[in-house]
Amino acid sequence: MLFKSLAGLVLAAAAVAKDVTYYWDIGYVTANPDGKLERQVIGVNGVWPPPPLHVSLNDTLVIETRNSLDTPTTLHAHGMYQNGTNYMDGPYMVTQCGIPPGGNMTYRIPIIQTGTYWIHAHFSAQYVDGIRAPLILHNPEEPHKYDEDVVLTLEDWYHDGAAGLLKDFLSWKNPGGAEPVPNGALIGRVGGDELYKLKFTPGKTYRIRLINMSALSMFHFSIEGHKMRVIEVDGVDTEEHEVGNVILSVAQRTSILVTALETADNNFIFHADMDTDMFDSLPDDLNYNSTGIIEYAADAPIKRDDEIDWSPFRDIDLVPYKKEAALGFDVTYNLDVYFNQYTDALNHGTFNNITYVMPKVPSMFTALTADEDIFNPAIYGPQTNAHVVKHMQEVQLIVNNFDAGNHPFHLHGHHFQLIERGPAPYDSTYNPRPKTAPSRRDTVTIPSMEYVVLRFRADNPGAWLFHCHIEWHIEGGLNMVIIEAPDLMQERIKVPQQIIDQCALAGIPTSGNAAGRSGLDLEGAPDGPYLYPLGWTSKAKGALAGCILSAIVGFVTIVCSQRTYKSVPTSEQDVHQPSGELNYSRD
Secondary structure, rough: OOHHHHHHHHHHHHOOOOEEEEEEEEEEEEEOOOHHHHHHEEEEEEOOOOOOOOOOOEEEEEEEEEOOOOEEEOOOEOOOOOOOHHHOOOEEOOOOOEEOOEEEEEEEEEEOOEEEEEEEOOOOOOOHHOOOEEEEEEOOOOOOOOOOOEEEEEEEOOOOOOOHHHHHHHOOOOOOOOOOOOOOOEEEEEOOOOEEEEOOOOOEEEEEEEEEEOOOOEEEEEEEEOEEEEEEEEEEEEEEEEEEEEEEEEOOOEEEEEEEOOOOOOOEEEEEOHHHHOOOOOOOOOOOOOEEEEEEOOOEEEEOOOOOOOOOOOOHHHHHHOOOOOOOOEEEEEEEEEEEEOOOOOOOEOOOOOOOOOOOOOHHHHHHOOOOOOOHHHHHHHOOEEEEEOOEEEEEEEEEOOEEEOHHHHHHHHEEEEEEEOOOOOOOOOOOOOOOOOOOOOOOOOOOOOOEEEEEOOOOOOOEEEOOOOHHHHHOOEEEEEEEEEEHHHHHHHOOHHHHHHHEEEEEEEOOOOOOOOOOHHHHHOOOOOOOOOOOOOHHHHHHHHHHHHHHHHHHHHHHHHEEEEEEEOOOOOOOOOOOHEEEOOO
């Protein structure tokens, strides 16, 4: 009888599960979301913004994709585990060779998690041009009670195209690595003089899903005259936690519950302020204090409340709704974050002074095709900063941020536990005692000169990026790749022929090490740039000697030139002129 009951439940679940299909033709369109400049952006099906995607637990998300751009593209469903479907994760030259111009790709993603996510291009800096959208995974057994579900996107906006901005950022003319400052913010995908309105009905409780889809900007969110309770971060449901404000770095998501007031006598302001500490400069025309309206009635006056609680929002204090015991660690990796000028004269982001450079073979394919060397990090290339872990190991990442800016770090394929925060550097003699059920998320902000301790279980075989999600820093090299259980990858992951064909069309090999060769023969693998060596190299000494010699020659030339000037009488009158009024002629 029990067997029949279980079988019935399985059949019922199978009957409910379905394919949820979206058709996305990715191409160039024009848009003017802030009302200040119409420009070319990347949209879907001839319009911008791309539509939000909605799908439920146990369904399969299918995105039939056509690339109508003149460059390759990929899609990454940010925060999705992709268990067994590592090839659907999307990062260019990690799991995919890119959908070629005019090509098609079918993304099939089984939905085994719930919460608030987003989807964006993961090729070059394309998502800065607008190819990004909310991805909401609904839970049929939602643990939180509310009346209405609202998605509110926060994003910075640039008037210049991403390709030109990236070229200026990665330039010898920008040795300090100053990031492009946005021209403004879009709240609910509108900006400028247009204010987004959240319509409230008295007494109702609203779930507001906040998603930061920016390239650079951190946002501080608050609502005047209302209380907020956090119930989710990055797809992890939490116990209700009242806060005065919410801080969201790039790629982070937070759901809040807000119960409307009992009367419709007034409307209120909500704030979505960009953190100006992230900007190298503050242009005069930049409005970084963006606002919107909580609208109870169209004709109601706005009631101001300046008493906003700006106490720090600490995600490490959140308690997950479904608690998991704190992990230990079988392996630990120290990752020191720096930005420096490298031997290509560009300013690069680095983990442990290694800046990421794409291999010739996508890392996933190297793990799938290598033989006895699959656990040797060397085969994945000298510039991928590869770390290889075994199945079910408990992995600890200690990340010290020695850069002057804040960084939001994202791990593909996992949620990690937030074990500890503190001032950098982390003391290796200190053994933190995590909470019984630590907070979990997939993107963590590490302020300047602070560290975090993260832990996750290696239960998802695949090649997964760990990187700063500021788009300019991704392109500047602040990435590394975690190769997880490559032996099981070879058993479980079967790459669709469509993806292999796309690699062939692009001339990208799908077997061998980072150089496309066998074993440890890495001749031709991308190598460098490097940190400038300490001390005086022979080239540096030669350059200094050349500078000194040039200075001496220049000085002698100037002195000799001055001596060729002398006083000569040009007329009888000149002979008797005062010494301060002599005419000078050059021999």
